[in-house]
Amino acid sequence: MTPTLGANYHGLKIPWIQDGPVRKRNEVFMAEEIGLFEAMFSQRAIRYIKPDPVPDELVRKVIDAGIRAPNGGNTQRWSFLVIKDLATKRWIQERYDTTGHPVHPDPTNTGMARSQSRNDAAAQHLAEHLHEVPVLILACLGGGGGASDISRGASIYPAVQNMLLAARGLGLASVLTTRPRRGFEEGIKKLLNIPDDVDTAAMLPLGYPAEGSHYGKTRRAPVEEVTFDEKWGQPWEAKS
Numbered sequence: 001m002t003p004t005l006g007a008n009y010h011g012l013k014i015p016w017i018q019d020g021p022v023r024k025r026n027e028v029f030m031a032e033e034i035g036l037f038e039a040m041f042s043q044r045a046i047r048y049i050k051p052d053p054v055p056d057e058l059v060r061k062v063i064d065a066g067i068r069a070p071n072g073g074n075t076q077r078w079s080f081l082v083i084k085d086l087a088t089k090r091w092i093q094e095r096y097d098t099t100g101h102p103v104h105p106d107p108t109n110t111g112m113a114r115s116q117s118r119n120d121a122a123a124q125h126l127a128e129h130l131h132e133v134p135v136l137i138l139a140c141l142g143g144g145g146g147a148s149d150i151s152r153g154a155s156i157y158p159a160v161q162n163m164l165l166a167a168r169g170l171g172l173a174s175v176l177t178t179r180p181r182r183g184f185e186e187g188i189k190k191l192l193n194i195p196d197d198v199d200t201a202a203m204l205p206l207g208y209p210a211e212g213s214h215y216g217k218t219r220r221a222p223v224e225e226v227t228f229d230e231k232w233g234q235p236w237e238a239k240s
């Protein structure tokens with residue numbers, strides 16, 4: 001059977017999605033496709049990342065997934081900086097490492113405590129090794145406005161989530177970080193020539209997962225604990 005050049009979804013040619021048994025160009029992207037729900041349920045933060053380079057085609061694909069996201073009025077006021085230069089990464093790492101993380105509520109059980117201390121150790125590792133990560137993607141949002149405006153953030157974080165899912169699909173490690181915007185927004189904007197009316201929203205380290213580090217099931221409180229029926233406070237559950 002001749003390999004076809006990409007799948008056809010609702011008349012749209014999606015060149016990177018495998019639609020035949022083998023596709024040479026596709027091989028650079030991924031060995032196999034994973035399902036949407038598998039990706040969503042296993043897209044967790046990976047902070048142990050190999051220094052091995054990531055092909056630009058994959059970086060492009062991650063960003064291309066990002067720009068498919070919903071955004072206010074489809075104004076697409078996003079921009080993405082791809083950072084590979086060691087001196088720039090070192091500059092960022094030095095500041096990232098000394099920007100503290102926000103105080104989170106105390107864990108309410110031993111499972112949560114264990115998971116939190118694992119996360120803290122991984123976050124510390126990333127902070128110390130950020131410059132060794134092959135690619136940093138800085139997701140920015142233009143148009144000015146209040147930096148803490150939740151509606152404004154809604155026009156960039158869906159793109160960031162798409163990028164994390166794309167990384168997951170490609171077997172790449174990543175994690176959403178906001179330390180640059182919390183710790184050294186002014187400095188990083190100056191360093192990277194980011195215009196005044198543009199904010200950095202998130203920085204995604206991107207690389208291959210280090211040995212022993214892998215995607216897996218995310219731990220979250222169940223739907224029933226966070227969902228109400230019609231009015232706040234009334235428990236909701238799916239009726240069969």
Ligand SMILES: Cc1cc2nc3c(=O)[nH]c(=O)nc-3n(C[C@H](O)[C@H](O)[C@H](O)COP(=O)(O)O)c2cc1C
Nearest residue numbers: 043044045047119123126175176177178179218219
């Ligand atoms: C707004 C926001 C800021 C975050 N900042 C950081 C960060 O600075 N450093 C980091 O290692 N992880 C950061 N994270 C990742 C979270 O710690 C992670 O999503 C959370 O612990 C859940 O982890 P899991 O997806 O692996 O279960 C951030 C996530 C969000 C949503």
